[in-house]
Amino acid sequence: MSYATLFGGLFLAAAAVTSQAGAETISLWARSDDSTFMPKLVDAFNKSHETRVELQIVPVNELVQKYAIASAGGSAPDALSLDLIYTPAFASSGQLEDLTDLAKSLPYFSSLSPAHLSVGTFEGKIYGMPFSADASVLLWNKDLFKKAGLDPEKGPTTWAEIRADAEKVRALGADTYGYYFSGNCGGCNIFTFTPLIWASGGDIFSDGGKKATLDTPQMRDAIAFYQGMVKDRFVPAGARTDTGTNFFAAFATGKIGITPSGSFAIGALNGQYPNLHYGVTYLPGKTGGTSSFAGGDNFVVSKGTKKLGAIKEFLEYAYSLEGQTLLARNGSLPVRGDIAKQALADLDARYLIAADAMAKGRTPYSVVFNDLINSANGPWNTTLSKVLFADAGAIEPSLKEGDAAMQSIIDAAR
Amino acid sequence: MTANRDIVPSRRRPRRQWIGLLYIAPAIALVVAFFAVPLVMTAWMSLHNWPLIGRRRWIGFGNYLTLWNDHGFWNALQFTVFYTIAATIGLLAVGLALALFVERPRPGVNLYRTAFFLPVVVGFASASLLWAWLSNVDSGLFSPLAQLLGLTAAPYDLNADFTPAFWSVTLMVVWKMSGFYMVILMSGLQAVPADYHEAARIDGATWLQRFRYITLPLIRRPLALALILAVTGSMLAFDQFYIILAGGPQNQTVTAVYWIFNQSFVSFRLGYGAALSMVLLGILLILSLVQLRLLRSGEDGR
Structure with a gap:
C-alpha cells in the first residue's frame, strides 16, 4: 500500500x-x-x-x-x-x-x-x-385433532379438556403423543407451567418475591395433572430429561397433540414448518380462566x-x-x-x-431469579423435575422441601 | 556432578547463570502471566464479597467461613471423588490393556493405535454433545438399540436415574480418553528391555508373572504420570456432566467445578467462587503430593 x-x-x-x-x-x-x-x-x-x-x-x-x-x-x-x-x-x-x-x-x-x-x-x-x-400460550396440532375425531378449530380451555384431548391424540398410534413439556428445564417451566397455577388463583411467590409459596393447593393440583399425563404415557419418555433442547422442536415434528409454548413459536412455525397446521390458545386454569408469562x-x-x-x-x-x-x-x-x-x-x-x-401476562419478581428458577440445579427445576415424574405421594414432601430450599436462597440474598 | 562443578573456574559461573536465566525467561514469563498473576488475583477476589454486577466489598475470610457450612459444595466434592476413583480405574485399566495390545509392531498395529487414539482429539464438549444425542431416549441410538436387542420392552431413558446416567458418562470418558493413557503407557512398555522378558521366559515364568514382576515395576514412572494426570483431570471434571446431564438427575452429578461455575456465573458470586477455587486447588495440590510421595517411597524400597 x-x-x-x-x-x-x-x-x-x-x-x-x-x-x-x-x-x-x-x-x-x-x-x-x-x-x-x-x-x-x-x-x-x-x-x-x-x-x-x-x-x-x-x-x-x-x-x-x-x-x-x-x-x-x-x-x-x-x-x-x-x-x-x-x-x-x-x-x-x-x-x-x-x-x-x-x-x-x-x-x-x-x-x-x-x-x-x-x-x-x-x-x-x-x-x-x-x-x-x-408471551406463553398453548399450541395444538389441528391435523392430529382432526385425525383423532376432535374439533380441529377448538383448543382446550380447562385442564380436564387438555387431558381428554391428549388422550384421544395419544390413541392415534405408538409414536404420536398427546402432550409435551421439557421436564428438566426451569426456564421453560416457569414460562409455561406457572401460568396454569396463576390462572387457577395461586402463585409461587408472595410478598414481592420475599416468600416462596410452592406448596399451595393450586400447585399440588397442577402437578397431579401433569403426573397423570406422564403416567398414562400421553407424554413421550424423553420429556423427563429434556433440558429445553426439544422445547420447540418436539411440537414441530408434528407428532405432538398439545404443547405449552411461547408466541415466538408462531413466527418460527410459520417460517420453518409451513405445512404444520396448528392453533393458538390461552394457557388455562384448572376449571377455566387464563394466564400467561x-x-x-x-x-x-x-x-x-x-x-x-x-x-x-x-x-x-x-x-x-x-x-x-x-x-x-x-x-x-x-x-x-x-x-x-x-x-x-x-x-x-x-x-x-x-x-x-x-x-394480561405476569412476570415473577425476584432479585435472585437466576438461582431460584433458571439454574438447572436451582430449587425450582430440581423440585419440578423430581415431582412431575414421581407419584402423588411425593407431591407434598417435595413441595415443602422446595419451599425451604427457595426460602434459604431468598434469605441469603437479603 | 559435585566434582565437575569444582573444576569450573568460579568467576565464569555468574555469567552462565545469567544466560541460563535468559533461556528460561520465556517459560517464566508464561508461568507468571498465566499462573502466578491469576492465582494471586483469585486469592485477592476470594477475600471479597465480589458480585458479578455491582460493588465489591472486603470481607476477609468470610467466604471461607461460608464455605465450611456449604453442604452443596461438600456433596459436589464427594461426588467428584467418587467419579475420580471410577474414571481413574477405568482409564488406567483400559489404557494399559490397549497399550499391551498395540505395544509391539505387528501387521495392522498402526491402524489400531490410530483408532484408539482418535477419540482423544475430539473436544470434550463435542464428545459430550455426541453422547447426549446418542443417549436421548426419543431421538438417540442407545434406547432403540436396547429395544431391538430385547434388553428392554419400553423406551429406556439412560439419563433419568443416577446409576445408569453416571456409568454412561464415565464410559464416554473412558472411550474418549483411554487412548491418551495408552500412548503414555505404551512408551513406558517399549522402554522395558526385551531380554528381561526373554530371561524370565527361559526360567519358566508365566505371562502373568512376567507382567507382575517385570512389566509393572519397570513402568512405574509412566504409570505414576498417568495416575496423576487422570486424577487431576477427573477432579476438574465439568463439561460432560454439564452438557449431558445438566448435573441431574436431582443434582446428583454436580461436580466441584460445576458448583464453582454455578456460584460464579449463575448466582453471580465471583468472590465466593474464587474462594471455592482456592480450596479445590489446595485439595489437588495435596492429592498430587501424596501421589508423588507414594511413587518415591516405592522407589526407595526397591
Whole structure:
C-alpha cells in the first residue's frame, strides 16, 4: 500500500467522522435471541434519524458476564436490551440509570406493558422500560385433532379438556403423543407451567418475591395433572430429561397433540414448518380462566450516561406505530397496548391471541431469579423435575422441601 | 556432578547463570502471566464479597467461613471423588490393556493405535454433545438399540436415574480418553528391555508373572504420570456432566467445578467462587503430593 492511498484512506475516515460530529451515537447491546428484530429496528432508526445507534448482538448466555466485565472496566454500553427477568438483579446492584422521569414523560406511559414495568421497577423507581415481548400460550396440532375425531378449530380451555384431548391424540398410534413439556428445564417451566397455577388463583411467590409459596393447593393440583399425563404415557419418555433442547422442536415434528409454548413459536412455525397446521390458545386454569408469562426484554441504561436525550429518541421510535409494527413482523409482540392491534393488523390472527395473553401476562419478581428458577440445579427445576415424574405421594414432601430450599436462597440474598 | 562443578573456574559461573536465566525467561514469563498473576488475583477476589454486577466489598475470610457450612459444595466434592476413583480405574485399566495390545509392531498395529487414539482429539464438549444425542431416549441410538436387542420392552431413558446416567458418562470418558493413557503407557512398555522378558521366559515364568514382576515395576514412572494426570483431570471434571446431564438427575452429578461455575456465573458470586477455587486447588495440590510421595517411597524400597 502506498503512502498516498494510506493517507487518502485516513482522510476519508476523518471526513466520515466529522460529517457525523453533530449527531450523537449510542451504543446498544442486545441478546442473541433478539437477532431477528433488533438489527432491523436499529437500521430503520438510523436511516431516519440524525442520532446513531451502534448495535452489538451478544450470545444470550454471555450477556450478563460480558456486561459485568465491561461495566467494571468502564466500557459499558450506553444501553442494553436485557431479559426482563434480570432487571431486579441489575437494578438492585446500582448499575442502572433511573428512568422514572423519562418513562413518565411519555404520553402513552399507561399503555406500556404492565408486566415489564413491574419487574422494571425497584424500590419505587423505574429502571427498565418494556422493549420486546414474548408471551406463553398453548399450541395444538389441528391435523392430529382432526385425525383423532376432535374439533380441529377448538383448543382446550380447562385442564380436564387438555387431558381428554391428549388422550384421544395419544390413541392415534405408538409414536404420536398427546402432550409435551421439557421436564428438566426451569426456564421453560416457569414460562409455561406457572401460568396454569396463576390462572387457577395461586402463585409461587408472595410478598414481592420475599416468600416462596410452592406448596399451595393450586400447585399440588397442577402437578397431579401433569403426573397423570406422564403416567398414562400421553407424554413421550424423553420429556423427563429434556433440558429445553426439544422445547420447540418436539411440537414441530408434528407428532405432538398439545404443547405449552411461547408466541415466538408462531413466527418460527410459520417460517420453518409451513405445512404444520396448528392453533393458538390461552394457557388455562384448572376449571377455566387464563394466564400467561409475560417475557421478553426490558431496555435498561447504564448509570451515568450523558446521552439520555438520544436514548429517549430511540425509545420513542421503538414505541411508535412504525417501530411496534417492525417488532411485530420480526418475532416480538408489541409492548404498547393502545396500538397493539394496529401493529398486528396485517399479521397472522394467532398473534392477536398471544398479544392478548401478553396484556394480561405476569412476570415473577425476584432479585435472585437466576438461582431460584433458571439454574438447572436451582430449587425450582430440581423440585419440578423430581415431582412431575414421581407419584402423588411425593407431591407434598417435595413441595415443602422446595419451599425451604427457595426460602434459604431468598434469605441469603437479603 | 559435585566434582565437575569444582573444576569450573568460579568467576565464569555468574555469567552462565545469567544466560541460563535468559533461556528460561520465556517459560517464566508464561508461568507468571498465566499462573502466578491469576492465582494471586483469585486469592485477592476470594477475600471479597465480589458480585458479578455491582460493588465489591472486603470481607476477609468470610467466604471461607461460608464455605465450611456449604453442604452443596461438600456433596459436589464427594461426588467428584467418587467419579475420580471410577474414571481413574477405568482409564488406567483400559489404557494399559490397549497399550499391551498395540505395544509391539505387528501387521495392522498402526491402524489400531490410530483408532484408539482418535477419540482423544475430539473436544470434550463435542464428545459430550455426541453422547447426549446418542443417549436421548426419543431421538438417540442407545434406547432403540436396547429395544431391538430385547434388553428392554419400553423406551429406556439412560439419563433419568443416577446409576445408569453416571456409568454412561464415565464410559464416554473412558472411550474418549483411554487412548491418551495408552500412548503414555505404551512408551513406558517399549522402554522395558526385551531380554528381561526373554530371561524370565527361559526360567519358566508365566505371562502373568512376567507382567507382575517385570512389566509393572519397570513402568512405574509412566504409570505414576498417568495416575496423576487422570486424577487431576477427573477432579476438574465439568463439561460432560454439564452438557449431558445438566448435573441431574436431582443434582446428583454436580461436580466441584460445576458448583464453582454455578456460584460464579449463575448466582453471580465471583468472590465466593474464587474462594471455592482456592480450596479445590489446595485439595489437588495435596492429592498430587501424596501421589508423588507414594511413587518415591516405592522407589526407595526397591
